[in-house]
Amino acid sequence: MKELILKTELHSFTSCRGFAEAFAVGADDLVLTIRPLYEKYFMPLSIPFKVLFIEDFGLGEPTDVMADAMIDEAEKTGFRRLIAAGGGSVIDIAKIIAASGGRHTDELYAAPSEIRRSKGLVILPATCGTGSEVTNISILNRTRLGTKMGLVSDELFADAAVLIPELLEELPYEAFAASSADALIHAVESALSPKATSFTKLLSYKAIEIIISNYAVIAAKGRESRIGMLASFLAAANYAGLAFGTAGCAAVHALSYPLGGKYHVPHGESNYAVFTGVMKNYIEIKKDGEMEVMMGFIAALTGSKPSDAWDSLDALLGRLLPKKTLRGYGVREDELEEFADSVIERQQRLMANSFVPLDRSRVLKIYRELY
Ligand SMILES: [Fe+2]
Numbered sequence: 001m002k003e004l005i006l007k008t009e010l011h012s013f014t015s016c017r018g019f020a021e022a023f024a025v026g027a028d029d030l031v032l033t034i035r036p037l038y039e040k041y042f043m044p045l046s047i048p049f050k051v052l053f054i055e056d057f058g059l060g061e062p063t064d065v066m067a068d069a070m071i072d073e074a075e076k077t078g079f080r081r082l083i084a085a086g087g088g089s090v091i092d093i094a095k096i097i098a099a100s101g102g103r104h105t106d107e108l109y110a111a112p113s114e115i116r117r118s119k120g121l122v123i124l125p126a127t128c129g130t131g132s133e134v135t136n137i138s139i140l141n142r143t144r145l146g147t148k149m150g151l152v153s154d155e156l157f158a159d160a161a162v163l164i165p166e167l168l169e170e171l172p173y174e175a176f177a178a179s180s181a182d183a184l185i186h187a188v189e190s191a192l193s194p195k196a197t198s199f200t201k202l203l204s205y206k207a208i209e210i211i212i213s214n215y216a217v218i219a220a221k222g223r224e225s226r227i228g229m230l231a232s233f234l235a236a237a238n239y240a241g242l243a244f245g246t247a248g249c250a251a252v253h254a255l256s257y258p259l260g261g262k263y264h265v266p267h268g269e270s271n272y273a274v275f276t277g278v279m280k281n282y283i284e285i286k287k288d289g290e291m292e293v294m295m296g297f298i299a300a301l302t303g304s305k306p307s308d309a310w311d312s313l314d315a316l317l318g319r320l321l322p323k324k325t326l327r328g329y330g331v332r333e334d335e336l337e338e339f340a341d342s343v344i345e346r347q348q349r350l351m352a353n354s355f356v357p358l359d360r361s362r363v364l365k366i367y368r369e370l371y
Helices: 016-022 035-045 064-077 088-100 105-110 173-192 198-221 223-247 251-263 267-285 290-302 306-320 333-346 360-370
Strands: 009-012 029-033 050-053 081-086 120-125 137-142 147-152 160-163
Touching (some): 029 035, 029 088, 035 050, 035 081, 050 064, 064 105, 064 137, 081 088, 088 105, 088 120, 120 223, 137 251, 147 251, 147 333, 160 223, 173 223, 173 251, 173 290, 173 306, 198 223, 198 306, 251 333, 251 360, 267 290, 267 306, 267 360, 333 360
Parallel strands (some): 009 160, 029 050, 120 160
Antiparallel strands (some): 137 147
């Protein structure tokens, strides 16, 4: 049994400058980022590295089309190490570029076992959500299939993950809220996964504690209070990333992918839209075991009764980020069957980690309740 997979070195710095010196960033490096981060944190370093901006290839969640174009551009630079500074989109595409060997995404998805990464890969997360800096998965919208799918290979583990809280200072509030909700969901799903271990649960529950208690402060003191807590949110997202890197995410992620893939809802937000709906269906089937532990833990943090844990968490989350219905995202009622089919056909990698098995009729019921 895998207790905890640790493949990536963890580092932290108070500034980008400190990182660049310690990692001897130079001309052989290709930095993949977005312009605002480049202009504020990298340009002042006056280092002659190569740079690619993700927004030059497309906006929103990463697609196979964007990744293929970026693989071609990156290959032309002759880089030896890729340094990715950004959110989930930047990180997911960086993993693919570094491991592609110049091949395109359809080819990589067709035979993940043949992937061999020959370039260095260092990841600097600039959101506090994905935990992707320590996982072996990259999620792209496969536009030809109309859904998001994960590409999994140990070759996608970065050599180093570097936590630098200043990179989150310019993150807009809504992106901060959605990404930290994603981290909370990673922590909850991995703790409830049948693959959870005492090691992963240590990380999951610590992440839940940090995120919920910080949320309570933000709900009381206002949005700007988050700035003083960025280092702890960044650490919590990393703990959750390590936890789900071993124990896996589950039905919340699976049900969110058709919504994200078809309606281009950002990852954290689409997860948030289905999160407690999935949890409330789990407890209709089974309330004991790890669910009982989880609900007691959340109730203690939110000051509610264990039986009200999901409602009280819903109420707290709603004060930070209003939750929309599926209808609110433009989903048509007749698409819910199609969404349920997509989950059952394409997301078994995730569904296998659900707290209890959810069949097609249950998945459809959840979508209908959230409609
Ligand atoms: Fe996620």
